[in-house]
Amino acid sequence: MHKSVLLKECLEYLNIKDNSIIVDCTLGYGGHSSEVLKKIPNGHLYSFDQDNEAIYYSKKRLSKIADNFTIIKSNFVNIKKELESLSLSKVDGILYDLGVSSPQLDVDYRGFSFHKDAKLDMRMDRNQKLSAYNVVNEYSEDKLTSILFNYGEEKFAKSISKAIVKSRPINTTLELVEVIKSAVPMKYKKDHHPARKTFQAIRIEVNNELEVFKKSLQDALELINVGGRICVITFHSLEDKICKEIFKSVSVVKPELKSLPTIPKEFEPKYKVVKVISASSDEVNENNRARSAKLRVLERIG
Numbered sequence: 001m002h003k004s005v006l007l008k009e010c011l012e013y014l015n016i017k018d019n020s021i022i023v024d025c026t027l028g029y030g031g032h033s034s035e036v037l038k039k040i041p042n043g044h045l046y047s048f049d050q051d052n053e054a055i056y057y058s059k060k061r062l063s064k065i066a067d068n069f070t071i072i073k074s075n076f077v078n079i080k081k082e083l084e085s086l087s088l089s090k091v092d093g094i095l096y097d098l099g100v101s102s103p104q105l106d107v108d109y110r111g112f113s114f115h116k117d118a119k120l121d122m123r124m125d126r127n128q129k130l131s132a133y134n135v136v137n138e139y140s141e142d143k144l145t146s147i148l149f150n151y152g153e154e155k156f157a158k159s160i161s162k163a164i165v166k167s168r169p170i171n172t173t174l175e176l177v178e179v180i181k182s183a184v185p186m187k188y189k190k191d192h193h194p195a196r197k198t199f200q201a202i203r204i205e206v207n208n209e210l211e212v213f214k215k216s217l218q219d220a221l222e223l224i225n226v227g228g229r230i231c232v233i234t235f236h237s238l239e240d241k242i243c244k245e246i247f248k249s250v251s252v253v254k255p256e257l258k259s260l261p262t263i264p265k266e267f268e269p270k271y272k273v274v275k276v277i278s279a280s281s282d283e284v285n286e287n288n289r290a291r292s293a294k295l296r297v298l299e300r301i302g
């Protein structure tokens with residue numbers, strides 16, 4: 001089962017009122033959406049996911065609570081277009097809880113886990129064409145190296161890519177793990193699982209995770225009402241960096257205006273950073289996934 005991360009904190013910082021219009025960009029197994037729904041008897045919840053299995057489960061879960069919700073089976077990169085098609089141009093709260101859910105990781109046939117044998121897959125949207133199999137077996141060595149380096153921050157990117165290309169075809173997750181193990185020094189295997197960073201990198205590439213998040217978050221800035229908040233939970237430094245930079249760029253006075261004695265009203269920031277929170281040690285003890293989680297909260301003020 002999926003244990004929601006930073007749930008209490010999200011509910012608090014989303015500033016929900018009973019008639020709020022809230023968008024959950026990452027429905028997953030409905031942990032956050034369920035609690036939001038309970039707080040908005042006179043509002044509406046719009047929840048996105050691109051994973052049919054998550055939607056199937058969560059639809060039932062949410063239906064037991066209330067019926068003022070709409071599930072949108074789409075990539076959250078389409079947030080603006082999808083909401084526009086429902087005649088919505090502004091909302092009161094937007095939540096992202098990025099990455100994959102525990103059931104996606106636990107079910108062996110999805111191919112996300114380096115602990116379980118499965119076909120190389122890693123697609124969140126199973127209708128999508130590009131899968132981990134294509135990345136591992138068809139990308140050039142240079143392209144693989146750059147993906148492992150940039151998306152996995154993997155210091156052995158070059159030797160792992162070389163070993164991958166030499167061992168093709170690679171069909172399953174555990175075959176890939178063996179290839180990775182053969183390409184890294186003994187000591188590296190002692191510190192942490194040697195496949196962790198490579199798997200993260202391939203997953204990011206397959207689902208184009210960083211690009212879609214960046215685009216969606218920029219659209220979210222436009223969609224949020226004055227007084228409304230955007231909450232983002234990230235699980236690794238690359239997605240956190242994107243969030244931090246976007247939030248910073250809209251919440252500070254532009255450097256070229258800083259020397260002015262007073263900042264003209266139209267150049268004052270329209271957003272403020274409300275909070276940056278990590279999971280408490282109690283939550284981390286209960287849920288290992290929370291150890292790297294970070295919640296950033298932004299409010300529209302003008």
Ligand SMILES: C[S@@+](CC[C@H](N)C(=O)[O-])C[C@H]1O[C@@H](n2cnc3c(N)ncnc32)[C@H](O)[C@@H]1O
Pocket residue numbers: 002003004005025026027028029030031032033048049050051054074075076077097098099100101124212
């Ligand atoms: C960490 S889980 C969310 C868990 C949820 N907050 C809960 O408490 O049950 C992330 C979910 O977002 C979905 N997801 C990730 N990226 C997405 C995207 N770009 N568009 C739509 N859904 C996405 C995944 O399929 C997954 O179900």
